[in-house]
Amino acid sequence: MFNFLKRFWQRLSTPSKAGVGFVLALGFVGGIMFWGAFNMGMEATNTEEFCSGCHAPIVEEIQSTIHYSNRSGVRAICSDCHVPHDWTDKLIRKVQASKEVFAHLIGTIDTPAKFEARRGHLAAREWDRLKNNNSQECRNCHEFEYMDFTVQRSRSQAQHSTALADGEKTCVDCHKGIAHQLPDMSGIEGWQ
Amino acid sequence: MKNIIKSCIFILATALVSQTYADDEMTGYSNGGVESLRGSTELYEVSDPAMMKNHQADRKPYEPQFVFQPPLIPHQVRNYEVDSKVNKCLSCHSFKNARDSGAPRISVTHFESREGLALADVSPRRYFCLQCHVPQVDADPLVENDFEKVESLQ
Numbered sequence: 591m592f593n594f595l596k597r598f599w600q601r602l603s604t605p606s607k608a609g610v611g612f613v614l615a616l617g618f619v620g621g622i623m624f625w626g627a628f629n630m631g632m633e634a635t636n637t638e639e640f641c642s643g644c645h646a647p648i649v650e651e652i653q654s655t656i657h658y659s660n661r662s663g664v665r666a667i668c669s670d671c672h673v674p675h676d677w678t679d680k681l682i683r684k685v686q687a688s689k690e691v692f693a694h695l696i697g698t699i700d701t702p703a704k705f706e707a708r709r710g711h712l713a714a715r716e717w718d719r720l721k722n723n724n725s726q727e728c729r730n731c732h733e734f735e736y737m738d739f740t741v742q743r744s745r746s747q748a749q750h751s752t753a754l755a756d757g758e759k760t761c762v763d764c765h766k767g768i769a770h771q772l773p774d775m776s777g778i779e780g781w782q
Numbered sequence: 783m784k785n786i787i788k789s790c791i792f793i794l795a796t797a798l799v800s801q802t803y804a805d806d807e808m809t810g811y812s813n814g815g816v817e818s819l820r821g822s823t824e825l826y827e828v829s830d831p832a833m834m835k836n837h838q839a840d841r842k843p844y845e846p847q848f849v850f851q852p853p854l855i856p857h858q859v860r861n862y863e864v865d866s867k868v869n870k871c872l873s874c875h876s877f878k879n880a881r882d883s884g885a886p887r888i889s890v891t892h893f894e895s896r897e898g899l900a901l902a903d904v905s906p907r908r909y910f911c912l913q914c915h916v917p918q919v920d921a922d923p924l925v926e927n928d929f930e931k932v933e934s935l936q
Binding site for chain 2: 654655656743745767768771772773774775780781782
């Protein structure tokens with residue numbers, strides 16, 4: 591038995607040159623293919639088509655808003671706001687999304703009525719996420735550093751130069767429902 | 783085969799007849815040369831749309847033209863949600879929020895029931911702001927008129 595193990599180990603520790611080359615090449619090519627496929631998968635699950643596969647009614651809601659249709663034609667798609675851009679955070683969010691795939695399979699929000707009933711919960715989750723990362727997905731485009739208060743309206747100026755500048759508030763504290771309809775807002779700060 | 787040909791001819795004939803009938807019907811409703819607000823466009827034609835009006839961003843509100851005129855809205859209201867769940871307008875103009883936001887407060891008339899009794903909150907019949915208040919635009923009157931403000935507003 592011991593001899594067998596010894597021979598096996600020798601074989602492993604002194605492989606033929608061709609074998610080493612083959613294994614390395616296989617690892618290299620396999621690595622590239624895996625990485626490519628992995629990133630392609632990440633990208634494919636970031637497209638609007640993919641999102642609207644399940645969330646079609648919500649995707650429709652954005653179409654009347656400024657983030658879809660505006661004078662200059664720059665627009666945001668779902669993943670611009672709902673998936674972090676930074677790679678590690680993105681991966682974490684994607685893993686969390688597996689729970690949402692489960693919810694899709696058991697049909698948690700598969701009718702408009704069910705979705706409407708859960709809208710508050712879903713919105714609150716997203717508000718929390720944005721509050722915890724200081725509205726990072728807003729700031730990916732709307733960078734505070736480059737905001738010119740002189741071309742903002744007086745009310746925006748007043749809020750941005752104080753509460754936002756201090757870090758006391760973050761974008762989503764005031765800008766809720768900018769791309770979707772809102773849930774029942776009674777009891778939420780700043781709303782009637 | 784014969785049957786198929788027969789039914790094909792029948793379908794074609796029906797289509798032809800109904801088409802001619804439809805054409806007759808169309809011309810039957812012509813405007814008879816009368817010009818109206820939509821110009822002299824025939825009723826079954828689509829008239830050229832008027833140019834879109836640009837909303838005026840944050841200007842002084844236009845002066846009221848008559849007593850009890852609902853004030854015009856001097857700002858954008860794009861995507862302002864007003865429904866059973868939420869009222870975006872009230873998040874600045876309600877009694878509670880007007881002081882902080884610096885926006886004009888809705889008047890007490892919004893708290894009156896149809897019978898004139900005071901309610902604890904905005905009356906449902908006054909809840910849908912955009913029914914009476916509209917954003918102000920720089921638009922010419924649709925028809926020429928010699929309307930004048932009452933003396934007290936002049």
